[in-house]
Amino acid sequence: MAEHRLFRRRSPPAAAGAFRLLFEAAPEGMALLDPEGRIRMANPALGRLVGPTVALRPGLPAVQLVALPQRQALAARIAAAGMPEAAPLLVVPADSAAPEDTEWALHCEALPALDGDGPALLLRVTDRTPQRRAEARLAGAARLETVGRLAGGIAHDFNNLLAAILGSAEAMRAAGLPAAAAAELGRIEDAAQRGAGLVRQLLAFARQQRLQPRILDLNAAVSGLAPLLRRLLGEGVQLDLALEVPGRCVRVDPAQLDQVILNLAVNAREAMPGGGRLRIATGRAVVLRLEGEGPAGLPPGRYAVLEVSDTGCGIPPETLPRLFEPFFTTRPDKGGTGLGLATVQGIVAQSGGHITVESRPGEGSTFRIHLPRQEAVTAPVAPAPATPLAGSGGGRILLVEDEAPLRRLAALLLQRAGHEVLAAESAEAALGLLADSPPPDALVSDVAMPGQDGLELARDLRSRWPGLPVVLLSGYAESALGHDPEGEGMRFLHKPYAPAELLAALASVLRPASAAAA
Template structure:
């Protein structure tokens, strides 16, 4: 028995000759326990032994028999093509000869032993896809969880780095170290952009969705894209009328279009054509698109199609994976398409790609239609201190202190200094519990609450809720590296403003001023 086991192990690892398949009960036990359909083939590709799963897949109209040629499993009109693919060592999808049998994936592993040709694996296509997609989904979920988990700490570090440089630069805009400080801030900004891409993939970035007219958004990008694509790429923009409206962060929609367009440009080094079009779709029943299911509903559709060389079939299922790139030597990070996928999915939409070698690539995005009117254009934000540190806000005279809560000591000190320079009186705490204790011991009622969301113990949301029991009209500004959706709350309905990390100190001051009611704080 020990010798038989060693022989079987060697065979399973692709080494040595298997035990005699017709009489070895151990081999039959292994075959029967296997979930895919398996058959052992002789040197002429005739079936020697098989498991019950293969008999089930073949169906009752195709009884298997010893010595039966493997080719008889496959529909007659594709036998030559299937045999060629298997001989080349490739996996191939095929139809079985039996009526009503499912489509299957076939692959064969040669054993190269006298009298034994190899082992054939037969798996229904649906099961093969479920397994592959489940594994891919698990991998992506793991990376997404990692990205979301590290974002908070990275954003705290980047806020501290950029804030310290910003504060030093504000004190001496033309000092000897000003060039180095600006470089620090620029590097921190690049780090923040990278974290933002990770959060986009993880669907946890802070979005500010608005109802936008899709045609107008695409048309507005046309001029910019023509300059970026260069003269070798012919850009065509086709806008279906009447136009549809969608609810999405306009900046992130621009990023989606930009990323897809630049990706298409890189796929056409010798030039070509790029088509960006809008349309609509009415989905009456669930539809499979790529590796996802498009649910019923009314959608606005955005297409981006190029005439490049296309994507190899073996690479196509992986293009939305983070860090996967075929242009590593040219500086590719593998985050462009994963960012696009994350933005689309976080906005409630779906994306799919189809491509053929030599025939180009087409991305299609379905975004839920919005029937209400488009929101008015957002007012441009004031320039942040990161680019204009010499523009210091006018100091204010306040009637009460701002309660500032942050568990990271460097960030607490930076924010306190910025608010103090802006004229606010500041009461600081390192946790929600400490803040409540200060108030219980007689600290004055706060003018407003500025708090981090993620902290040991009670979080910023719980602190805001506790303080609103004492003062229902208390203005609240929360800072976080996570999106509002990731927090699981409708902050707008709760009259809570969210400032994404990393933030500039001037942004912190401006956001606080924006939530204060008239008369609570005045410019001195």
């Protein structure tokens, strides 16, 4: 870039010539300044940094390279160039077209006279933008790790509550209820199961939960969520459904799909404080060639399309490029975390789909989701009958659970299935029960307990009675335990569990033991 060079001497001394060669080839931006801070000579790297909107020319005051609020600081640094420099000056470039997160580090130092030009200052400009972005990613990863740990703890306690609700509901159903009361109980159970699904989504976002995708009808999923959406939106926002018939099938985790729609609906409600209309539509699309560029492009294929549109205030153009960034929020004063849309994009991407947004200020927003189409819906699994409860009764079961309501409900369930139950509130209490007792036929234990945890208890008991059947229960995700219980021949059951699931898990570990004894 010869336009950024100034004077060429006919016969430069060797030192000056070597300096100019290094100056021109330097990878960081450099400029030679006169004592007043005006540019004498600039290298090509600086020309690339300042961009086309700043005319880099001899005599240009160096302070004009940076944004207006920081020019005084740069002038002071230039004036003090002969003094020891404590730290680089961090500035934003004057180029208005530069990305918002662009940052330069400036160093200014005095040089001896070069070839009769008089004293000079060397201004070095380093682009810190890649480093700054890497630091932001690391900070975001640390925040995600913190969120993950917090989510795991909350999910454990919440899953214990849901397990107690579902267990109590099952006990009431088994006792016999009038039809109207049974229907109301079903709604309680449905709400608890939906809550469990949302907890799974929270853990999936924190990467502590295995995803559970299955093939489902997109229209049916939207219709099933509509009553909850109407309550969520309130009276001021009208919900319109435009579901294309026949409906299309997609393969996705049902709880994740609920989370996508709920997050978009909440954002739409916030964008319509004075009321408006939320429209959810389904359709189909055939993409014949790649749409878009890079990893964000939509590849060719057959898609089911889900559109969520609102008549709200719209999204400013400067916000659109950052809309799906984790922890980016336009509502920090209202408790916005910046996780909602980042979660939506992650769910869609994990499901093999693609999401785009169209919006103009004052004209509302439309989020359009493409999900790969599936041709068939798997047959629904019939729910296990409430009574009679299946189980291989007759065993002597050691039940260890520190939550009293869950311990009582699990003991009642196992006794109704024909088992003898030794119930304990801790590992230490369980060892006390077995002090002068024959070995149990199986151990059913919570994992997270005060004192010794369930996994340690199971290992201790197996050291005394090798091959003891074990079922471990936990409100934490299996991946958060730090161990692989199933790799040690133990069955893991995630809370909240249905009564039939606990009996089936227990039966699955008792059968191999019975076969070995035979």
